[in-house]
Amino acid sequence: MSVIDPANQYLLQLLREAPSETLWWVDENILTLPTTIKGISAITNRYDLYQQLKQHHWPANFSDFDASHIAESSLSCVLLRLPKEKSLVHFLINQTARLLKPGGELCLIGDKSEGIRGFNKRAATRLGGNLEEKKISGGLWFGKITSNPGKAGEPLDDHNYPQLREVLDSFDTGFQFISKPGVYGWQKIDSGSHFLIEHLPGMLDQPLPLSGKVLDLGCGYGYLSLKAAGPQTHLTCTDNNAAALMCCEANLAARHLSGHVIASNAGDLVSDQYDTILCNPPFHSGFATNTELTERFVAAAARCLKSNGNACFVVNKHIAIEQKASKYFANISVYTENNHFKLIHLRQPKASKTKYLHTSDQ
Numbered sequence: 517m518s519v520i521d522p523a524n525q526y527l528l529q530l531l532r533e534a535p536s537e538t539l540w541w542v543d544e545n546i547l548t549l550p551t552t553i554k555g556i557s558a559i560t561n562r563y564d565l566y567q568q569l570k571q572h573h574w575p576a577n578f579s580d581f582d583a584s585h586i587a588e589s590s591l592s593c594v595l596l597r598l599p600k601e602k603s604l605v606h607f608l609i610n611q612t613a614r615l616l617k618p619g620g621e622l623c624l625i626g627d628k629s630e631g632i633r634g635f636n637k638r639a640a641t642r643l644g645g646n647l648e649e650k651k652i653s654g655g656l657w658f659g660k661i662t663s664n665p666g667k668a669g670e671p672l673d674d675h676n677y678p679q680l681r682e683v684l685d686s687f688d689t690g691f692q693f694i695s696k697p698g699v700y701g702w703q704k705i706d707s708g709s710h711f712l713i714e715h716l717p718g719m720l721d722q723p724l725p726l727s728g729k730v731l732d733l734g735c736g737y738g739y740l741s742l743k744a745a746g747p748q749t750h751l752t753c754t755d756n757n758a759a760a761l762m763c764c765e766a767n768l769a770a771r772h773l774s775g776h777v778i779a780s781n782a783g784d785l786v787s788d789q790y791d792t793i794l795c796n797p798p799f800h801s802g803f804a805t806n807t808e809l810t811e812r813f814v815a816a817a818a819r820c821l822k823s824n825g826n827a828c829f830v831v832n833k834h835i836a837i838e839q840k841a842s843k844y845f846a847n848i849s850v851y852t853e854n855n856h857f858k859l860i861h862l863r864q865p866k867a868s869k870t871k872y873l874h875t876s877d878q
Contacts, residue, residue, distance in 0.1 A: 522653050523625050524548050527597050530623055531556060538593040539615065541581065541608050542569065545597060549574075559583060561698065561758040564781035578779065580678065580698055580758040583611050589665075591615045598626030598635065603697040607677035609639045616643070616663035628655040636661065644668035680766055694766040695737045698759035700798070705739060708857045709796045712830040713743045719828050719851050719861055720792065725749055728791035731820055733783050733813055737763035740794045742771055751775030754786055782809065783816030793817045793827040799835060811840045818844035818865040827862040 524547050531540065536555030542565050549568045557575040559582070560566050569576035577585070581604070594612045599605055612622050622639055626632030633649070636659030640647035644667030648660045677697050684692050685705045695702040717723050725746025732741045735753035737760055745751045753764050753775055765777045780786055782797075797813035810831065817827040827845075831837050833853060837860050841848050847863035 521547060522656050523597055523627070526652050526656070526658065527595065527625055530595055530625075534595065535592045537591050537617075538595065539583070539586065539591050541594065541596045542576075543597060543599040543604075545599065563756045563758070563779045567781060578758060580762060581608060581611070582678075583615060586615055588614050589617050592617060592620050594620070594622045596622070596624055598624065598630050598632060600630075601697060602631070603673075603675040603677050605635055606638070606672035607674035607697075609635070609642055610671045610674055612639075613643050613663070613665075613668055613671075618663055618665055619645075620663045622659075622661045622663070624659040624661070625652075626657065628657060632657045632659065635659070638672055641669040642672055680763060693737060693739065693742065693763075694770060695763050696759055699737050699757065699763055700760070702737065702759075702763075706736070706796060708830045708832070709736075709739050711854060711857050712794065712796065712828060712859055713740065715852055715859055716744060716794075716828060719859065720826055726792055729788070731783075731786065731788075731790040731793045733786075733793055733795040733816060733820075734797055735764050735777075736760050736796075738767040740796065741773065741775065742767055744792075744794060745773050745775070747772070747774075749773070749775075752778065752786065752788065752790070754778040754780045754783055756781055782812035783820060786816065786820050788820065789822045789825075790820055791822055791825045793821055793825070795827065795829045797829065797831065799832065810835055810837055814841050814844055814862070817862060821862075821865050823865065825863070825865075829860040829862065830857050831860065832856065833858050 528550055531553055534556055538556040540556055540558045542558050542560035544562050549572055552573040558569050559577045561580050566576055566578035596608055636647055636649055639661045643661050644664035645662030650658050652658055675697055680694050680696050682692055683695050683703055724744055726744050726749055729750040732753040735755045738753055741751055741753050755761050761777055761779055768775050795813055797810050799809055821827050838848055841862055844866055845862040846866055849861045851859040851861045
């Protein structure tokens with residue numbers, strides 16, 4: 517059962533009181549989704565939240581917060597629970613400046629530790645209107661900023677948030693990839709993923725690139741695929757994040773790798789069977805740690821792995837993936853570990869492929 521924290525409780529109150537022609541930016545830290553409220557539409561960059569929104573009959577779009585379909589100066593209100601990434605907050609405030617009618621309101625909710633008061637002030641400068649602030653509880657604050665286009669300030673620095681860009685990472689000499697803000701660890705190579713690629717030939721007793729059908733489960737911008745796949749690899753990549761999917765598609769195209777890139781929630785919409793599954797599962801949901809996510813990825817791997825296939829996971833050492841995996845695999849081994857990560861080799865998925873429910877059905 518989802519936990520309602522004070523920020524979400526206050527957000528739900530604002531949604532119930534919001535006027536018609538309201539837009540709700542739905543980011544990953546939203547814990548509870550109410551049934552649709554007339555006159556309010558939603559945009560989210562997370563496919564699991566998009567699925568939930570549609571189940572609750574919301575008018576919703578899944579994208580990297582693309583609001584180009586909404587007319588300029590057409591909204592009365594915009595609601596935002598602060599995301600974790602500063603450049604994304606600035607991007608959403610900049611878009612809000614275009615979307616709000618004169619006198620329209622931007623409502624921000626966030627904790628003092630998340631920089632809410634600074635964002636409130638910058639939003640007021642950007643929108644050109646008045647700022648009303650109040651403390652909700654503890655470190656939680658609310659800001660309401662009115663739109664006054666005649667006094668609007670310059671766009672906030674959002675690091676050109678929508679733009680895909682090439683990144684050269686010194687961790688892996690000469691490795692270049694396409695990424696952008698909004699993707700987890702977008703400017704670097706994840707050290708856990710690098711650890712997995714470093715040992716993958718030994719884990720599988722075969723050289724790279726891999727042959728057969730390969731699933732990159734929780735692909736991000738596609739690092740594991742770029743390192744493990746070749747022209748003959750039958751590749752499928754899936755992720756929950758809209759920005760990650762865009763970057764993964766661009767990276768595969770740049771390397772002339774053919775593959776399917778699929779939006780899904782922990783692999784729930786992947787239906788094929790694979791020889792090899794690669795996974796560096798997330799273990800954070802919004803601002804909180806959520807180890808249940810790991811089990812979802814393990815269950816998806818069991819459902820999608822061929823009976824003689826190999827699933828190779830890299831996880832933080834403190835995650836007890838071996839116990840979680842014992843429900844789904846008959847053969848579980850720790851291949852190796854370092855000070856931070858361990859590599860888990862999963863084989864022989866248990867029971868029928870229909871046993872493990874898609875996460876959207878749970």
